[in-house]
Amino acid sequence: MNVCFGVFILLSVPFSSINGAYSENIETVVQKLTAQNEKLMAKIDKVDSELREEKARNNQLREKVDLLDAKLRLSGRKQTTRQLNDPTVAFTAVISPSDLTNLNAGQPIIFDRTITNMANAYDTSSGIFTAPIRGVYIFNMGIMVEPGENEYLQFVKDGAHVMYNYIHASGGLDDVSSSRTVVMELENGNQVWIRTTKSATHGSGNLHGNEFSTFSGWLLAITE
Known part of the structure; x- marks a missing residue:
């Protein structure tokens, strides 16, 4: 137990x-x-x-x-x-007479007939383009001279030099052409034209016309 x-x-x-x-x-x-x-x-x-x-x-x-x-x-x-x-601004003008002769130093070149003149900014009586609006523009000159002739020309903006062009036909039977193109910004109212240089030795003072010498310009872009 x-x-x-x-x-x-x-x-x-x-x-x-x-x-x-x-x-x-x-x-x-x-x-x-x-x-x-x-x-x-x-x-x-x-x-x-x-x-x-x-x-x-x-x-x-x-x-x-x-x-x-x-x-x-x-x-x-x-x-x-x-x-x-945007407005369309463009022109092409030509020298319609057979020749421009006896050009003086600093004389504006009159391209008397327009092929295109949109916005009517080019004046055929003065040869001057007036910018109708602020923007970037392109201009071209195509100039012809006859044998034995030569000429110094220039783009001008409001009377100030921009760019030269020189055309020289040394002799023989061939006419010679020369072309220059410039891009520039313009304010509303700025003016552009082509003239002989102001030098006394600007050249022979004769340009060939018959619509072979031309002046063109157009608005590339409006700027603020």
Whole structure:
């Protein structure tokens, strides 16, 4: 009987200890899981906050892109409208008599007949082109002289030298032509013409006409 009682006591003590240890272990695990869960939730909240901030930045960027796109479309429409409304300025004039003779130093060359004179900016009586609008213009002179003749000419802008042209037909039977082209920016009202140089040795003073000598110009682009 004593032996059996001793065995019973020996078995009941470890069972209580195990039960307590097991309860403490579960509590510890729960605490750890709770702490891990809190850390995970904090990370999720942080990621969610970063996503909201990134979405806000993307929305701002999209608004800027939309605004830029709208400005570009508006600019394109304005440019198209401006091109449609831009005036056409262009002329070509020729020397119609057979020759211009006895030209003096500094004398304007009169190209008396126009083939084209859009905007009526070229004056056949004076040989002067007057810019009707501020912009970049292209001008060309093509001059012919007969054998034995020579001449120094120049583009001038409001009376100031821009560019020379020299034509020389040394002799024989052949006429000689020379062409020069210049690009210049003009203000509204600026004037351009061709004249002999002011030097006393400007040349023989004779140019061949019959529409072989020409003066042309046109508006390339309007400037602000």
